[in-house]
Amino acid sequence: MELKLTDYRTEVHVNWCPGCGDYGILSSIQQALFELKLDPSNVAIFSGIGCSAKTPHYINAYGVHTLHGRALPYAIGAKLANPELTVLVILGDGDGLGIGAGHFVNAGRRNVDLTVILYDNGVYGLTKGQASPTLKLGLKTKSLPKPNINQAINPILLAFASGYTFIARGYAYDVPYLKYLIKEAINHKGSALVHVLQPCPVYNDINTKEWYTPRLYKLEQEGYECIITNETTEEEYLRKISLMIQKANEWGNRIPLGIFYRDLRYTTYEERIEARIPSYRLNPPAKQKISDPFGKPITYIDKILEEFLI
Amino acid sequence: MELKLTDYRTEVHVNWCPGCGDYGILSSIQQALFELKLDPSNVAIFSGIGCSAKTPHYINAYGVHTLHGRALPYAIGAKLANPELTVLVILGDGDGLGIGAGHFVNAGRRNVDLTVILYDNGVYGLTKGQASPTLKLGLKTKSLPKPNINQAINPILLAFASGYTFIARGYAYDVPYLKYLIKEAINHKGSALVHVLQPCPVYNDINTKEWYTPRLYKLEQEGYECIITNETTEEEYLRKISLMIQKANEWGNRIPLGIFYRDLRYTTYEERIEARIPSYRLNPPAKQKISDPFGKPITYIDKILEEFLI
Amino acid sequence: MNNRGISWLIGGAQGTGIERGASIFFTAIAMAGYYVFGKREYHSNIMGEHSYYYVRFDSKPVYSHIEKYNILASYDAETIFRHSLEGLPGSAIIYDTGYLNVKTKDVPTLDKRVREDIHGRFNNNFVSISDIIEEAKSYGIKSFPINYKEILNKVALKTGEKLSELTRMNNVIAVSASLAILKFDLAILKKAIDRVFKGRKVVVKLNSLVAEETYEMVNSLGYINEFNIKISPIENKSKRLLINGNQAIALGKLVGGCRFQTYYPITPATDESAYLEEHEILDVENYDPVKSEREILKGAGSIVVVETEDEIAAITMALGASLAGARASTSTSGPGFSLMVEGLGFAGMNEIPVVITHYQRGGPSTGMPTRTEQGDLRFVLHASHGEFPRIVIASGDISECFYDAIRCFNYAEKYQLPVIHLVDRFLAHSVETIEPFDIKSVRIDRGIIFDENDLKKLKEGGEKYKRFIFNSTGISPRIFLGTKNAVFWITGDEHDELGHITEDPVIRDKMMEKRMKKIEIAEREIPLEEKVNHFFPSYNSDLTIVSWGSTKGVILDLIDELSKEGYKIEFLQIRLMSPFPSNYVEKVLFNKKWICVENNYSGQLAGLIREKTGLKPNNLIVKYNGRPISLDEIYIAVKSILEGKSSYKVVLRGGA
Amino acid sequence: MNNRGISWLIGGAQGTGIERGASIFFTAIAMAGYYVFGKREYHSNIMGEHSYYYVRFDSKPVYSHIEKYNILASYDAETIFRHSLEGLPGSAIIYDTGYLNVKTKDVPTLDKRVREDIHGRFNNNFVSISDIIEEAKSYGIKSFPINYKEILNKVALKTGEKLSELTRMNNVIAVSASLAILKFDLAILKKAIDRVFKGRKVVVKLNSLVAEETYEMVNSLGYINEFNIKISPIENKSKRLLINGNQAIALGKLVGGCRFQTYYPITPATDESAYLEEHEILDVENYDPVKSEREILKGAGSIVVVETEDEIAAITMALGASLAGARASTSTSGPGFSLMVEGLGFAGMNEIPVVITHYQRGGPSTGMPTRTEQGDLRFVLHASHGEFPRIVIASGDISECFYDAIRCFNYAEKYQLPVIHLVDRFLAHSVETIEPFDIKSVRIDRGIIFDENDLKKLKEGGEKYKRFIFNSTGISPRIFLGTKNAVFWITGDEHDELGHITEDPVIRDKMMEKRMKKIEIAEREIPLEEKVNHFFPSYNSDLTIVSWGSTKGVILDLIDELSKEGYKIEFLQIRLMSPFPSNYVEKVLFNKKWICVENNYSGQLAGLIREKTGLKPNNLIVKYNGRPISLDEIYIAVKSILEGKSSYKVVLRGGA
Numbered sequence A, B: 001m002e003l004k005l006t007d008y009r010t011e012v013h014v015n016w017c018p019g020c021g022d023y024g025i026l027s028s029i030q031q032a033l034f035e036l037k038l039d040p041s042n043v044a045i046f047s048g049i050g051c052s053a054k055t056p057h058y059i060n061a062y063g064v065h066t067l068h069g070r071a072l073p074y075a076i077g078a079k080l081a082n083p084e085l086t087v088l089v090i091l092g093d094g095d096g097l098g099i100g101a102g103h104f105v106n107a108g109r110r111n112v113d114l115t116v117i118l119y120d121n122g123v124y125g126l127t128k129g130q131a132s133p134t135l136k137l138g139l140k141t142k143s144l145p146k147p148n149i150n151q152a153i154n155p156i157l158l159a160f161a162s163g164y165t166f167i168a169r170g171y172a173y174d175v176p177y178l179k180y181l182i183k184e185a186i187n188h189k190g191s192a193l194v195h196v197l198q199p200c201p202v203y204n205d206i207n208t209k210e211w212y213t214p215r216l217y218k219l220e221q222e223g224y225e226c227i228i229t230n231e232t233t234e235e236e237y238l239r240k241i242s243l244m245i246q247k248a249n250e251w252g253n254r255i256p257l258g259i260f261y262r263d264l265r266y267t268t269y270e271e272r273i274e275a276r277i278p279s280y281r282l283n284p285p286a287k288q289k290i291s292d293p294f295g296k297p298i299t300y301i302d303k304i305l306e307e308f309l310i
Numbered sequence C, D: 001m002n003n004r005g006i007s008w009l010i011g012g013a014q015g016t017g018i019e020r021g022a023s024i025f026f027t028a029i030a031m032a033g034y035y036v037f038g039k040r041e042y043h044s045n046i047m048g049e050h051s052y053y054y055v056r057f058d059s060k061p062v063y064s065h066i067e068k069y070n071i072l073a074s075y076d077a078e079t080i081f082r083h084s085l086e087g088l089p090g091s092a093i094i095y096d097t098g099y100l101n102v103k104t105k106d107v108p109t110l111d112k113r114v115r116e117d118i119h120g121r122f123n124n125n126f127v128s129i130s131d132i133i134e135e136a137k138s139y140g141i142k143s144f145p146i147n148y149k150e151i152l153n154k155v156a157l158k159t160g161e162k163l164s165e166l167t168r169m170n171n172v173i174a175v176s177a178s179l180a181i182l183k184f185d186l187a188i189l190k191k192a193i194d195r196v197f198k199g200r201k202v203v204v205k206l207n208s209l210v211a212e213e214t215y216e217m218v219n220s221l222g223y224i225n226e227f228n229i230k231i232s233p234i235e236n237k238s239k240r241l242l243i244n245g246n247q248a249i250a251l252g253k254l255v256g257g258c259r260f261q262t263y264y265p266i267t268p269a270t271d272e273s274a275y276l277e278e279h280e281i282l283d284v285e286n287y288d289p290v291k292s293e294r295e296i297l298k299g300a301g302s303i304v305v306v307e308t309e310d311e312i313a314a315i316t317m318a319l320g321a322s323l324a325g326a327r328a329s330t331s332t333s334g335p336g337f338s339l340m341v342e343g344l345g346f347a348g349m350n351e352i353p354v355v356i357t358h359y360q361r362g363g364p365s366t367g368m369p370t371r372t373e374q375g376d377l378r379f380v381l382h383a384s385h386g387e388f389p390r391i392v393i394a395s396g397d398i399s400e401c402f403y404d405a406i407r408c409f410n411y412a413e414k415y416q417l418p419v420i421h422l423v424d425r426f427l428a429h430s431v432e433t434i435e436p437f438d439i440k441s442v443r444i445d446r447g448i449i450f451d452e453n454d455l456k457k458l459k460e461g462g463e464k465y466k467r468f469i470f471n472s473t474g475i476s477p478r479i480f481l482g483t484k485n486a487v488f489w490i491t492g493d494e495h496d497e498l499g500h501i502t503e504d505p506v507i508r509d510k511m512m513e514k515r516m517k518k519i520e521i522a523e524r525e526i527p528l529e530e531k532v533n534h535f536f537p538s539y540n541s542d543l544t545i546v547s548w549g550s551t552k553g554v555i556l557d558l559i560d561e562l563s564k565e566g567y568k569i570e571f572l573q574i575r576l577m578s579p580f581p582s583n584y585v586e587k588v589l590f591n592k593k594w595i596c597v598e599n600n601y602s603g604q605l606a607g608l609i610r611e612k613t614g615l616k617p618n619n620l621i622v623k624y625n626g627r628p629i630s631l632d633e634i635y636i637a638v639k640s641i642l643e644g645k646s647s648y649k650v651v652l653r654g655g656a
């Protein structure tokens, strides 16, 4: 039976505020899944806590709404136990880069095959607009009593330093383009980050739709491309990376969207496990039989026990 | 009374393994404090948990040996409560970039005036040699049963992405140079990172003294300098940063030591607090009187109470 | 006024001014000299989900709510769908005629369960507001339809404002209509509006105009005569505070000398930190002992409030600040506390004073972030591995919140240990008229601290400062990081007197005993009145109610009612949970008929009492649906216990 | 052999082969047919600090240690300084003559407290090893000086190895000398060497040579006649396992079907994960029902072991794997568990099976990482905010470690909740000769799981799969992420049957009750023998000892001795800490004279029993210096209780 776009929706009432950027991200994800013809039963979507984190409830796929900051380790556990799953991880900017920064960084090191979608609204939405780690120093959104006292994290740079092998940026209100980026990210083998600029009309009156619209442009329109392979020379690498960093730093009259970085040199974590455990993909942890029909354990440890028998 | 170098030592038996790089780092810190003529009573040294984290017990200064991964927030709390303190933070590579990565990243955003010294031995020393986040993918130290399954974090890049305004790299066995770097870091106003290559002869048989010696060179010998000020043009900035990233990536036949990055554009967190609270430095939290000689509170809230009186 | 005062409820979608509306209402009522109790119920959502605010007031103090209203003030459909049947006989529903045709299916935020309940009542899946109003009438509830749009139109005409801009004042219409049918003085209402909007002229003017027009409309519809309650101002000699728990704690911290607060945003704790941040610059008194005069130094003090990257950083950063010498604290709720556990143990091990204000909310896990519960008692008592002393104090009302906040710092510094101030969502967000704080009675005790002169003397005497010296008092003098003439070391490992790591079994035993003995010292020194509130002690009470925390109010109101019926009820409110006042509790409860009342599932205090005294309650009244206990439901429960008709465990299930 | 078997102790600096030496020793002894018990004591340090290994053996089972040695095998000075006086009358000190002139001041790792103790004994600050040996002699301890260098020189000559390379075999000299004076069969010793070095030829050869030379030296010095104990091989019919707790748990996990283990390194839990990682590729049996045959599929199974970035990731990653369908677990110790608290609550809220193996160690905070304690019982029982069901099982010995490890997964999946397997440092690192595991008796029960066919049927029947369906059994069928024909949602918020967020008070109550009732179901279904071990039940015992966890061994040894003296001692070992077997415990203890024995400060089990039954022990025996309880000290303590000479709380302080 052909799947329809509506098959990716649920009946749950979406309770984001009117005009919230999250609606656009939700649509983009649903459309991406639909266009990739992914069976909802083979997709697992993980999120932390925040407005953004409610997303899984609105998508007809396995939805695991976890703890604040912890979506990544949950997702990695599930993916490694069953590497056949398509895994999406939804992070809020506070969720993913504040309380969850340690997991964000250390997930990069693993290159597990999954897609991270980072909702960047510059604030902690669900707790009423405190500054998030992506809000620039000195900005005062309407929800803040005083200007922001911290410098901002640049998620693109942080992802690069952490080892993500696919890094892109989309915009919540540009659904077709965001959908395209999410599809590319899902198709990428390894850890992919899609950083989404997401207006929060309720608390962030600075990075609004009106503010973004005139500034945004698409990297590929400038002929930008940054793909690193094993064939890339040292020199080429440095040139590409310099440009990438330059683009990642661009935040003013012009703000780039698009795919900043693709690194095809690294194996995935799953491949690395397979190199150690040949049967891993054939018989991954989640699929293994562990007992016979009578409930007797089938793990054979007699060989191991010899080490201890005396 | 003139302070002697020995005044920075304690009677505690140093129980690192023979040949451990930590001895060199310890000497470098003691010498740096000595040469800066810092009063031990005005220096507070924070550490997490690990072999590295035992350092404070060996230095005659306030020594706060905290929890695994948490040295940074402890240190920040102390520094903000008493901004007159000279604060050093000792991190192990597991401690600072594994369990403590979230604090490492988010400390960068604040630019509190303190010096972080990261002991990088590629392993979790005190728990017997598991791979730390800085061990390169595929390496198998003698303590590992299988080659390392994770990519490595590059501390220089991560610090840059996180906002540290001073980033340097030293080597545990080159004490005079490391001492120099630590002094520069302490003198820097803002969050400074000194990344130290630290051989662990017991568990890491790859990154040994023998391995490092022929590879190390000093950035300044090549005329390298990367200072960013408010005067730095966009173009200059990009050129400098590109070179910095190139140097940060260099890890092979040649490995650079030295000061990678100095950014003088940012105020410190303390200055930002002062901008909000004019009396902050005159009367910081740790120094405020809160009661009169009879124990009566002296905080005057009558004005505030008017809001509630009815 | 009936014997439970007047209950008023305003409902609407989150983000449409429910709280503002309620503030205007209870401020006006309080200004008229009444005692007010107000509580808030809302979803974990920013805009759109149903939220309501409940107010009860009376000419005598009110400490609790009932599940019923005298007036339901609505300005959306959902409020009516949800609350219509909660009216007392003769009560009023105020609503906007614009919603009459709205059907359940038009309100997507109505939970399925509630929707089905309504459909079930009507045996019909298309129930409209007019149906509901009719139904309410059949229960004797009066309806007061008002055309909200017409009022706003008038205001628009008079002011030239756009109608669309004015709709956000629908809340004020509902409030004003409520006061109008109560024959409440319009002038006081206007004063309340002025106060709530902090004198912001344009807004005040607009809202006042809406109030006036509403009064006129209500008048013209003749509603005033249809509702038989009238609220006239009463005279008060002295002023009261109208304040909630978050604010009382924040003020307590300021007075108590807290100078460093860390937090990671979390409901319902954040408001306290936000309040502190707003008041980060402090005025302080300077006492001149010669002239014996006090001078106010403007802005000479401050509290540094830091938003951290997570709760682990929040507690550890507070510990850093405490080591440096600041009175330091952090505020959080369940999930945040769960992350502070390791830091808590470090504070215990290293005898570092720190205060954690813990706002309990509906658990487990993320639970019900905006709902209340007393589910964390056992957790905070035993949080963190290993054994170390801690003090846990649970406040029962908003006044206690203030004084306890101060006390916590005294305990923390005197006994050099972590102190947990246990409150809950209900206290945090409930508002009450209370007696002004008696700040003169407050004392600050920072415990034993050596300064650089003490250290100089020590040094001159050839002695080393030892942070964890074994001495006769059991408590070693502290010094702050940066104090001249000494240094110290600390470590989470077991340590010797100097603070260096040791694994020596003999020193270990001594150090462990030194730490644990502090809890015995505290238990001995803390006066009884800080440990318990014992109301109506008696040897022949019909029943002794034992409880803790925010249930205090409803129990006091209950006892008031039951005593009028001739029952003799004793009430033991336990405040100090650790060290537990075992002896006193045992003495009071031995051979008594007693029950335990708790806002949790398993009766955690009951378990604690049994652990400490061996005694078991005759009955256990619990509630765990995320809502506070109401006076009407506890009345029924206790009545049936008194009459011997109750089973051991009684679960209360009231609340919307 | 005396009635407490033979006690042997080897000491030296960390990193110089203490464990290796001990392994050779107890392997040899076990090969000779004896029952062996071995325990390790070491500092949280990689090289240099003092470490020792204690072995007791006998021809009957041995479950504990005594504080005394028959033979002290040393190859450094510090061991002698620290342990010399722990000798039983007639015992032996074996030492290297090279150390005779070493003085206390030459040993920087000697704690100040120990050093001062020695100096005090001699009233002199310059005490040498020869002084200590003389002192020991005065207590009737025999000394067996050996020139270690001479032995190594001979080996160097024979093999051409460099002497400096051979010094790391000093441990083997100490071991061999011990066995030599015991007149132990050299051939068995050599077999043990071969086994311990896993047949690595060169190493085995060198070490065997050292053993031979040592035997010869001991012979030539005539020491054999000076020591009056002889250990001859005894015949065994059946084989035994020589294994420690870490390993037994790892094996239990493999057999129990654990297929995903996460960990963040921490002492003393890491060894288990390292062991699992070494055995990540598994052989599995395939049962052919037609031929009724079993075939071994080599490498067809596996366990994925992931080193995470912290313990928060460890628990949450395990939860992710469990949701996907793997039996998943994580292992940790105090500080790690403190960080897992929030994840634990999530598992409880979402009914996710997961096993946390918790190795208690000396607390609080970082505490004494390499020392033992039972200080975390209350913590694991109440960890995390809010209320949710959990199962906590405490193993008492190495066999129980194995079977309980399996059981934990059955509980976790059957009742869909987190299970905490509570063990400790002592069990983890103690080695024992135990009966081979009876794997045939083990059963795996994964609880109710729907597969894609079940879901297809459901779908065809027009029904939706609801992860948290309210049903008559109280336990909703699980499905795994990725199962075709359905999806589910989960959230840490309170949720409806589908797993979507709800704040409805009615559903909340039902969901809360559904979760909490599971603990009642478990309490009903789990058989008594999994809840407690009741040894020597009796109506007229002189004393009932109640305890939990690793104290089991020493209590059994104690009862053995006391029963020989005619005392009738009953022993209730509590295994299931949650749900607590209150009824049984109350029945057993009611009106009895009973005491509680625990390796912690406050007697946490005693408190728990009182909470659950109201009963209080007559005495409490505790120990909290980081060392396990020895047979000799508990014997004295219980004896004085039996004789009515004891105070309520008895603190044991033995151990070095």
Ligand SMILES: Cc1ncc(C[n+]2csc(CCOP(=O)(O)OP(=O)(O)O)c2C)c(N)n1
Residues within 6 Å of the ligand: A049, A050, A051, A052, A053, A068, A091, A092, A093, A094, A095, A096, A119, A121, A123, A124, A125, A126, A127, A132, C264, C265, C266, C267, C311, C335, C336, C339, C366
């Ligand atoms: C451990 C913990 N701390 C704090 C919270 C409270 N909390 C809920 S949502 C949120 C912030 C969400 O901000 P962000 O991640 O930026 O998501 P957004 O709401 O902006 O989409 C916080 C701090 C929590 N649920 N858990």
Ligand SMILES: Cc1ncc(C[n+]2csc(CCOP(=O)(O)OP(=O)(O)O)c2C)c(N)n1
Residues within 6 Å of the ligand: B049, B050, B051, B052, B053, B068, B091, B092, B093, B094, B095, B096, B119, B121, B123, B124, B125, B126, B127, B132, D264, D265, D266, D267, D311, D335, D336, D339, D366
């Ligand atoms: C919360 C917590 N988890 C685990 C540990 C155990 N632990 C002690 S030291 C250590 C690793 C130290 O490695 P690193 O930071 O690299 O320092 P090094 O020993 O290499 O200097 C760990 C994991 C701990 N103390 N606390």
Ligand code: SF4
Residues within 6 Å of the ligand: A015, A016, A017, A019, A020, A021, A022, A051, A052, A121, A125, A126, A199, A200, A201, A202, A203, C046, C047
């Ligand atoms: S608060 Fe902001 S992020 Fe959250 S739902 Fe509303 S608009 Fe969206």
Ligand code: SF4
Residues within 6 Å of the ligand: B015, B016, B017, B019, B020, B021, B022, B051, B052, B121, B125, B126, B199, B200, B201, B202, B203, D046, D047
């Ligand atoms: S284990 Fe490594 S890092 Fe630790 S003390 Fe020994 S050599 Fe140094």
Ligand SMILES: [Mg+2]
Residues within 6 Å of the ligand: A050, A092, A093, A094, A119, A120, A121, A122, A123, A124, A125, A132
């Ligand atoms: Mg956000």
Ligand SMILES: [Mg+2]
Residues within 6 Å of the ligand: B050, B092, B093, B094, B119, B120, B121, B122, B123, B124, B125, B132
């Ligand atoms: Mg390290």
